[in-house]
Amino acid sequence: MYTTRSLYTRANYEVNQTTLWKMLSEDQCEEIFMTVLELLERTGAEVKNKEALEIFEKAGCWVDGNRVRIPTALSEWAVRTVPSRITLCNRNGKRALSLETTNVYYGPGQGNGQILDPVTGEIRKPLKADIVNTAIICDSLKNIDFAMNNGLPSDVAPAMAEVHAFEALVSNTTKPIVQNVENVAQAQAIVDIAAAIAGGLRELQKNPFVALYIATEGTLVHSDETLAKVIFAAKNGIPFVYNTKLVAGDTAPATPAGALVVAVADVLVGILLAQLVRQGAPVIGGGFFTIEDKANGIKPLGAPEVELMGTGFANVMRYLRIPNFGFAGATDGKLSDAQMGLEAAFSILHAGLSGTNLIHGCGLLEYGLTGSLELIVMGDEVMGMTRRMMKGVEVDEERLARGVIDAVQPGGHYLGEEHTMKFFRSEFWWPTLMNRNRIDDWIAKGAKSMGQRVKEKTLDILKNHRPDKLAEDKLAEIKAIVAKAEAAIE
Amino acid sequence: MASFEDLSKQVITGNQVKVKEVTQALIDEGSAPLDIINLGLIAGMNIVGSRFKNGEMFVPEVLMAAKSMSAGIEIVKPLIADKDMPSIGKVLLGTVKGDLHDIGKNLVGMMLESGGFTVINMGIDISPEQFIKAVKEHNPDILAMSALLTTTMLHMKDTIELLKEEGLHNKVKVIVGGAPISQDFADEVGADGFAPDAASAVDLCKKLLS
Ligand code: B1M
Numbered sequence: 210m211y212t213t214r215s216l217y218t219r220a221n222y223e224v225n226q227t228t229l230w231k232m233l234s235e236d237q238c239e240e241i242f243m244t245v246l247e248l249l250e251r252t253g254a255e256v257k258n259k260e261a262l263e264i265f266e267k268a269g270c271w272v273d274g275n276r277v278r279i280p281t282a283l284s285e286w287a288v289r290t291v292p293s294r295i296t297l298c299n300r301n302g303k304r305a306l307s308l309e310t311t312n313v314y315y316g317p318g319q320g321n322g323q324i325l326d327p328v329t330g331e332i333r334k335p336l337k338a339d340i341v342n343t344a345i346i347c348d349s350l351k352n353i354d355f356a357m358n359n360g361l362p363s364d365v366a367p368a369m370a371e372v373h374a375f376e377a378l379v380s381n382t383t384k385p386i387v388q389n390v391e392n393v394a395q396a397q398a399i400v401d402i403a404a405a406i407a408g409g410l411r412e413l414q415k416n417p418f419v420a421l422y423i424a425t426e427g428t429l430v431h432s433d434e435t436l437a438k439v440i441f442a443a444k445n446g447i448p449f450v451y452n453t454k455l456v457a458g459d460t461a462p463a464t465p466a467g468a469l470v471v472a473v474a475d476v477l478v479g480i481l482l483a484q485l486v487r488q489g490a491p492v493i494g495g496g497f498f499t500i501e502d503k504a505n506g507i508k509p510l511g512a513p514e515v516e517l518m519g520t521g522f523a524n525v526m527r528y529l530r531i532p533n534f535g536f537a538g539a540t541d542g543k544l545s546d547a548q549m550g551l552e553a554a555f556s557i558l559h560a561g562l563s564g565t566n567l568i569h570g571c572g573l574l575e576y577g578l579t580g581s582l583e584l585i586v587m588g589d590e591v592m593g594m595t596r597r598m599m600k601g602v603e604v605d606e607e608r609l610a611r612g613v614i615d616a617v618q619p620g621g622h623y624l625g626e627e628h629t630m631k632f633f634r635s636e637f638w639w640p641t642l643m644n645r646n647r648i649d650d651w652i653a654k655g656a657k658s659m660g661q662r663v664k665e666k667t668l669d670i671l672k673n674h675r676p677d678k679l680a681e682d683k684l685a686e687i688k689a690i691v692a693k694a695e696a697a698i699e
Numbered sequence: 700m701a702s703f704e705d706l707s708k709q710v711i712t713g714n715q716v717k718v719k720e721v722t723q724a725l726i727d728e729g730s731a732p733l734d735i736i737n738l739g740l741i742a743g744m745n746i747v748g749s750r751f752k753n754g755e756m757f758v759p760e761v762l763m764a765a766k767s768m769s770a771g772i773e774i775v776k777p778l779i780a781d782k783d784m785p786s787i788g789k790v791l792l793g794t795v796k797g798d799l800h801d802i803g804k805n806l807v808g809m810m811l812e813s814g815g816f817t818v819i820n821m822g823i824d825i826s827p828e829q830f831i832k833a834v835k836e837h838n839p840d841i842l843a844m845s846a847l848l849t850t851t852m853l854h855m856k857d858t859i860e861l862l863k864e865e866g867l868h869n870k871v872k873v874i875v876g877g878a879p880i881s882q883d884f885a886d887e888v889g890a891d892g893f894a895p896d897a898a899s900a901v902d903l904c905k906k907l908l909s
Contacts (some may be wrong), residue, residue: 622802625762630713633759649881649895 228601229311230562232520238528241466245473246281253278254429254478258436264485279481287481293530295420295448295491297355297385300679302407302416305385306354308493308532311523311564313599314354315557315592317343318539318570319389319422321580324360325544327667332579335360339580340374342671343572344381346582349674352592355385357422359572359580368698369691372398376691379406379419380684381676387450387534387569389422392434393441396421398694400445405686406679414446420493420567421449425475428460439479443486450534450567451479452495456508457518459501465514469521472496473529480531493567495534496522510539510576511552520563527564535560538571538588545583545660549574553584554591561595586667587659590642597638608632642666701725703739706771710743711750713763715770722771732778736785737815740771744813748898758806761897765809786817788908791839791871793821793830795854800847803877806897807845814901827858834867841904846877855880856888872907876900 233241256262256277271278294309306314324335327342340358347356358374365373372395375388379402390396399419400410407413423438425431442449453475455461461468476494483490498518499508509515519535526533537560542548553571560568571588574581613628623629642662644651651657657665679687701724709717718740725735747764750756756764776784790811794804801823808820819837821829825844834842842862846852855875862868874892875885885893892907894900 624758624802624806625766626759627763629759630763633757647878647895 228562228598229564230520230559231524232517232563233524233528235528238525241469241473241525242529244470245477246284248470248474249279249284249477250281251278252429254431254474256431256436256478258431258433258440260440261431261436261482264440264482268481268485277478279478284477284481287477287484288529288531290484290488291480291531292489292491293532295493295532296416297420297448298416298418299385300379300383300406300418300677302412302418304416305418306567308566311527312566313561313564313568313596314566315352315538315561315568315571315588316355316387317347317353317357317359317572317585318536318577318580319357319359319361321360321573321578323575323579325574325579325581325583327582327664327671330544334363335580336364337362337373337377340377341381342582343580343585344378345674345676346585346667346670347378347384348382348676349670350586350589352589352596353384353571353585355387355567355569356382357387357569358389359582359585366695366698369395369695371395372402372691372694375399375402375419376687379403380679380687383677386419387422387567388419389424390438393437394694394698396438396441398690400447401690401694402687403447405690406683410445417448417491419447421447422452422495423449423479424452424454424495425479427453427455427471427475429471429475429478431475431478436479436482439482440486443483443490446487446490448491448493449483450493450495451476451483452497452534454497455499457498457500457514461498465498465518465521468498468518469496469525472498472518472522473525476531491532493532493534494522494526494529496526497536498522507541507576509541510536510570510573511541511548511556513555516556516559516563519560519565523560523563523565532566534567534569535563535565536570537561537565537568538584538591539573539577540584541576543575543579545581545587545663549581549584550587550659553588554594557588557591558595558598561592561599582671583660583663583667586670587642587663590640593641594638701728701730703730703734703742706735706739707743707746710740710764710768710771711747713760713767715763715767718767718771719774722774726775726778732775733783733785735775736772740768740775741785741813741815744768744810748810748814748901752896752898758802761806762809765806765813768813769809785815787815788840788904789817789819789837790841790843790904791819791821791830791833791837792843793825793833793845794823795844795846795851795858796824796826797854798846798848798851799823800845800877803847803897804845807843807876807894807900810897810901811843811904814905816901816904827854827861830858831861831865831867834862834871835865839871840908841872841874843874843876843900843904846875846880849879852877852879852884855890859889874900874903874907 266272297306299305343359361370403419404410457468461471537556540549540552572585706721872891875890892903894903
């Protein structure tokens with residue numbers, strides 16, 4: 210789904226136009242928020258950036274060394290002044306994703322140091338060409354709404370990997386991009402590239418097609434570099450995700466409610482700083498949660514708690530009217546198998562029903578170590594099914610079908626009715642990968658398993674999909690920006 | 700100016716109102732009634748048939764197209780003497796004994812009619828004896844049996860054996876179809892042909908009569 214129209218439906222009272230998983234009540238969200246406010250005032254957060262400390266102190270926070278305690282009124286001011294909606298555009302500046310209310314948009318993940326080669330099936334380090342492939346896959350799939358890199362290129366200067374990844378993405382898809390940045394120099398290069406495409410920084414601010422992804426360390430600690438990036442993004446008026454990553458029972462309390470408190474507090478620190486730098490700076494609150502798998506000492510991505518806490522986070526962000534960012538579509542499995550399908554489907558459904566605005570992570574195998582284009586392709590199918598669920602049952606005069614039921618009469622059938630003709634395509638979800646052939650047809654077409662069909666579709670997209678290209682002069686401009694940044698970093 | 704091509708298009712989209720309009724316009728402009736049927740209505744339906752076979756069109760759309768085509772035929776029919784109505788063959792069609800499923804069978808019937816066949820649709824729950832009686836009465840070129848249940852499909856065999864007993868087997872071709880039917884089953888029971896879907900049934904009948 211890729212639309213400029215908001216899917217939110219107005220009503221005078223409670224409305225279940227879409228199936229939504231509202232796990233936390235308003236009162237529970239309020240309780241969590243009140244606890245966050247108290248915590249920020251009493252315990253505060255560690256802030257390791259000098260400029261940020263000065264900004265917080267000037268605004269009225271209590272600053273003791275690196276500890277910043279935030280008066281409740283200030284936190285509340287930040288929640289009020291951060292925009293309750295952000296529109297991400299496509300590369301042509303056309304309004305695309307309305308990050309507001311419970312609108313849901315899906316995309317791939319990032320942070321993986323390996324990739325599953327789509328042709329050989331070998332697990333190896335990602336190359337820049339793999340990021341190009343990710344962009345092509347994202348560009349072609351109907352339910353993938355934004356792009357992320359699904360791996361960092363290993364064949365470029367490591368300090369420039371994110372910039373090269375962004376170049377690969379932006380040159381090969383028109384969809385909005387969420388781009389991780391390691392430091393301000395990278396952020397500057399990426400904003401320069403985006404501004405060059407948009408026709409200047411001001412145009413980019415008006416119709417942003419990139420959101421920077423800034424990950425905080427979690428557990429109420431905010432590093433020097435992290436906050437420098439926040440200040441940079443806010444000054445430049447570029448939307449950014451402030452994402453906290455927490456492990457319940459390890460870096461956060463074992464109770465989901467406690468983990469949510471820490472996450473919301475973390476995110477509010479970033480939001481407040483951004484608002485103090487530039488009131489109204491667009492921030493997307495990000496929450497990623499997992500647990501420690503005690504048997505293997507790893508942090509799973511397919512665990513139900515990932516979506517449980519993710520849903521709680523989306524509910525609280527919605528309550529605070531802050532656009533949000535969450536996680537789904539990943540697996541702890543190692544290849545295209547049933548575990549991959551189950552965990553991805555389970556999480557994509559729940560994240561969708563939770564109303565998380567930007568849902569990233571589809572394509573990650575092996576608890577996030579390996580990226581898989583096949584998983585993105587399969588995920589697209591599940592996203593389609595999820596969206597059919599979320600569309601719900603529309604109830605109106607025509608759809609109640611009184612007339613046609615009477616015309617058909619008991620024992621008759623609806624196959625040849627105008628009414629069926631009008632609705633059978635739009636009311637039903639149409640599979641592209643799920644196989645419903647009669648068995649003879651299925652055998653005749655090679656008796657292929659889901660894994661084989663997914664692989665074939667992936668390779669077919671890579672071979673045949675041609676994303677819209679950037680103009681030659683823009684490409685040249687981008688090359689120059691990358692070269693300049695490379696020279697400066699080395 | 701109305702055109703046959705436009706008429707075909709309206710049949711394909713299943714637009715009854717437009718099919719009637721264009722058919723009438725063609726008549727008013729002096730097109731030959733048989734051309735309207737062959738070059739407009741049936742031509743459109745042939746395209747519907749092949750799209751259905753390829754999975755590009757679906758049952759509701761095919762039914763709407765067939766309905767709209769019939770609406771066009773109704774307008775042209777009075778202008779043609781009965782003996783001149785185009786027919787490439789006569790098909791006797793029914794669902795076998797004990798079986799009440801008729802949606803697929805009716806679709807086959809509609810597609811055959813749209814393809815230029817004369818179809819005598821006997822309905823559902825037709826016993827071997829009833830089929831034989833009708834064969835004697837109507838003299839069809841093809842006997843077409845549909846079954847949707849594994850428990851009723853064996854009545855196809857009974858019917859074919861009774862045909863043989865009555866010495867009618869060489870006078871009429873027998874085709875079978877329906878969800879549980881396969882080519883193997885058709886061979887086993889001694890049918891002359893099997894079609895997996897309604898559009899293929901039309902091709903099959905044309906092949907058997909050529
Ligand atoms: C001569 O040349 C040809 C050539 C091609 C031919 C052809 C002839 N005939 C058909 N084709 C081919 O062309 C068509 C399209 O291109 C195709 O036709 P189809 O008929 O396959 O396809 C139609 C366009 C659409 N498909 C259909 O119309 C059949 C759909 C399903 C859902 C179905 C329906 C609708 C019905 N049913 Co029935 N029904 C099911 C069916 C399950 C399913 N999902 O398929 C099936 C066939 N039914 C079944 C059963 C068990 C039953 N049904 C029964 C009743 C009914 C309804 C009356 C409710 C209704 C029929 C309404 C009607 N007017 O036809 C009962 C039997 C009644 C009886 N004595 O016949 C009952 C016994 C249920 C009960 N316990 O009461 C099952 C059969 C199992 C089996 N192995 O035998 C079944 C597969 C459902 C299931 N999964 O259990 C091709 O097969």
